[in-house]
Amino acid sequence: MERHPLNLTVNGKPYAVETEFRKTLADTLREDCGLTGTHVGCEHGVCGACTVVVEGKAVRSCLMFAHQAEGMEIETVESLEKEGELHVLQEAFAEHHALQCGFCTPGFLMLVKGAVERGEELSDAELRHLLSSNLCRCTGYQNIIRAVRAAIDTFKEKASAVPEAAR
Amino acid sequence: MKPAPFVLHSPKTVSEAVAHLADIGEDGLVLAGGQSLVPMMALRVAYPSDLVDINGIEELQNISVENEELAIGATVRHARFYDPVEPGPLGRLLTSIVHHIAHHPIRERGTFCGSLAHADPASEWCLVAATLGAKLVLVSQTGERIVEAGEFIDGAMSTTREPTELLAQARLPLLAPSARAGFYEFNRRAGDFALGMALAAYDDDDGLMRNVRVGLGGIEDRAARNSAAEAVLEGQRPTQSLFADAGRAAAESVDPMEDATTSAEYRRDLTAVCVERALAAAAASSSAQTSR
Numbered sequence: 001m002e003r004h005p006l007n008l009t010v011n012g013k014p015y016a017v018e019t020e021f022r023k024t025l026a027d028t029l030r031e032d033c034g035l036t037g038t039h040v041g042c043e044h045g046v047c048g049a050c051t052v053v054v055e056g057k058a059v060r061s062c063l064m065f066a067h068q069a070e071g072m073e074i075e076t077v078e079s080l081e082k083e084g085e086l087h088v089l090q091e092a093f094a095e096h097h098a099l100q101c102g103f104c105t106p107g108f109l110m111l112v113k114g115a116v117e118r119g120e121e122l123s124d125a126e127l128r129h130l131l132s133s134n135l136c137r138c139t140g141y142q143n144i145i146r147a148v149r150a151a152i153d154t155f156k157e158k159a160s161a162v163p164e165a166a167r
Numbered sequence: 168m169k170p171a172p173f174v175l176h177s178p179k180t181v182s183e184a185v186a187h188l189a190d191i192g193e194d195g196l197v198l199a200g201g202q203s204l205v206p207m208m209a210l211r212v213a214y215p216s217d218l219v220d221i222n223g224i225e226e227l228q229n230i231s232v233e234n235e236e237l238a239i240g241a242t243v244r245h246a247r248f249y250d251p252v253e254p255g256p257l258g259r260l261l262t263s264i265v266h267h268i269a270h271h272p273i274r275e276r277g278t279f280c281g282s283l284a285h286a287d288p289a290s291e292w293c294l295v296a297a298t299l300g301a302k303l304v305l306v307s308q309t310g311e312r313i314v315e316a317g318e319f320i321d322g323a324m325s326t327t328r329e330p331t332e333l334l335a336q337a338r339l340p341l342l343a344p345s346a347r348a349g350f351y352e353f354n355r356r357a358g359d360f361a362l363g364m365a366l367a368a369y370d371d372d373d374g375l376m377r378n379v380r381v382g383l384g385g386i387e388d389r390a391a392r393n394s395a396a397e398a399v400l401e402g403q404r405p406t407q408s409l410f411a412d413a414g415r416a417a418a419e420s421v422d423p424m425e426d427a428t429t430s431a432e433y434r435r436d437l438t439a440v441c442v443e444r445a446l447a448a449a450a451a452s453s454s455a456q457t458s459r
Contacts, residue, residue: 001172021175021218024205043168044206045273057246057275063205064276067175068198068220111272132357133270 006067010035011079019066026050028066029076037077037106041135048134051107052076058111077106080113088158089116089151098147100138107134112148119156170208174217181226181306181335184219188331189308191217197333198222199242199281202273219333227335236302236338241281245274256342256452257299260368264291264350270358283319284334286326288424289360289385291352293320296337297390298366298382304336305329323388323424343378345371347405349448351441352385361385362429365417365441367449369400376400381413381442386423386434395420396442410446414439 003018010033017032024043029035029052041049043062050061053075080087089109092098099105111134115122122130124145131144175198178184188195194216198204207213221227227241232253248265251258268274268282268291282292283303295301296316303314305328314327316337321327328334342348352364364384369376379400384390396417403409423434 020172022170022172022208024170027169044209045202048270048272051272058272059276060202060272062209063201063273065175065201065205065220067177068201068222129266129357130271133272 004067006070008033008066008069008074009072010074011076012073017066021065021067023066024062025052025054025064025066025069025074026061029061029074032066035076035078039103039106041103041107046135047104047107048111049104049107051110051134053110053113056114058114075110075113077109080109087113088155089113089148092147092151092154093144096143096147096150098139098143099136104134104136104138108136108144112151116148116151116155119152119159122152168209170205171211171214173208173215176217176219177223178219178221179223179225181224181333182308184221184224185306185308185331185333187217187219188333191219191330193330195219195330197284199284200244200277201281202269202277203281203285203287221333232341235341237341239279239337239339241278241333241335243279245269245277245279246271248279249274253341255344256346256348256368257339259452260342260348260350261295264295264366267291267350267352267361267364273358280334280337283316283337284326284328286320286322286324286389287360288323288388288390289362289364290390291350291361291364291384293390294364294366294382294384295339296320297384298380298392299339299342299368300380301340302338303334304338305332306335307332311335317391320389320391342368343370347371347449347452349445349450349452351444351448353437353441363434363437363441365438365445367442367445369405369449374404376403376405381417381445383417383421383438383441386421386438386441388424393417393420393442400446405446405450407443407447410443410450411439413446414441414443417442 008015015033029038039049041047045060045063052061176187196215198218198220229240230243248261282290301316348368352361366382369379379397381396396413399413399416418439423431425431
């Protein structure tokens with residue numbers, strides 16, 4: 001199978017890899033970039049485990065070919081922890097027991113990261129609608145809803161206390 | 168669950184894209200948002216020899232109002248409709264519908280025109296295009312033709328697009344400022360394909376319904392207008408009992424799809440409900456409010 005050179009920017013770092021055109025962004029992140037935090041579940045866009053952020057937007061990385069992401073800013077779950085400190089969202093997931101097996105967690109974190117960091121005023125219905133994008137087979141979702149709600153509040157508090165530090 | 172090998176082309180202009188399509192012929196496909204095509208490739212239901220990725224073509228990312236039409240470029244994504252793309256009833260209607268399409272990450276990639284080209288019977292945008300009379304701009308190396316949505320959609324997952332043509336733009340006629348428009352969809356879980364849905368629009372002519380359009384999706388093998396329901400409503404005063412009559416007329420007229428979990432009779436029953444509720448939503452819409 002013919003491989004083609006590809007330059008990806010993931011979490012601010014450049015990766016020069018060679019992949020087939022048919023390889024999804026999810027598989028490329030895991031196998032070629034060694035970033036195995038992005039999980040692959042259903043491989044056809046239903047479960048959301050592979051959700052990453054591309055150019056600021058949460059997308060299914062199993063529904064994009066890696067070659068389509070050339071030149072784009074890609075963020076994976078590995079970008080959340082900074083110098084040993086967990087992201088507000090990760091802290092909230094731990095605090096509220098929003099995971100059990102953890103397989104779906106990277107997808108949920110990347111799904112809601114944008115909403116949390118923008119301090120979006122989501123109603124309960126809107127938050128549930130957003131979270132319905134991804135599947136979790138352990139938690140029953142209630143703790144995920146609580147964690148995201150808490151993370152949004154904490155992020156807003158931090159952002160208003162120290163406007164630039166949270167960026 | 169891995170797509171079969173293919174060659175990826177990444178044109179930067181429409182003319183480059185249609186040149187690729189002309190070279191490739193029958194076995195090539197256009198890759199827009201990929202939110203239906205890529206799963207089909209993963210499941211090996213689709214195995215194109217070549218993909219022409221149109222995401223890098225800047226001119227296809229535009230959405231604008233020209234000559235009383237909303238012109239939607241081929242790579243305008245669903246999420247663009249989260250906020251009204253134009254201030255009239257059409258912009259508000261599209262915003263009320265977009266939340267029914269799959270889930271948020273899918274809406275960030277999937278495109279309006281891609282949904283039309285895919286022609287799933289349960290596609291919300293196919294229902295919009297068929298009911299409101301969209302004109303579709305098909306571009307090939309030999310020129311351009313404009314096709315009405317009703318002639319473009321040719322059955323389940325089937326269109327009259329030639330393999331060498333690119334669906335470059337969809338043009339939706341704006342709704343009149345006095346128009347009322349409403350949508351209703353039924354499915355069992357958020358983001359699932361619609362088991363049934365209806366779209367209703369009419370102009371409010373001093374309390375009488377004029378230029379009535381009622382469309383159905385997810386019921387028959389394609390989204391289409393329903394003339395039986397429209398005939399009941401045209402020129403009449405909007406009342407709940409008339410809406411129920413229109414729903415019954417639609418239900419009697421349809422030839423519903425049947426599958427393992429949903430019988431034709433169930434879909435027929437759902438037809439009446441969807442039409443009645445879409446009409447009620449239309450009547451409740453007003454120029455000042457945004458329905459969600």
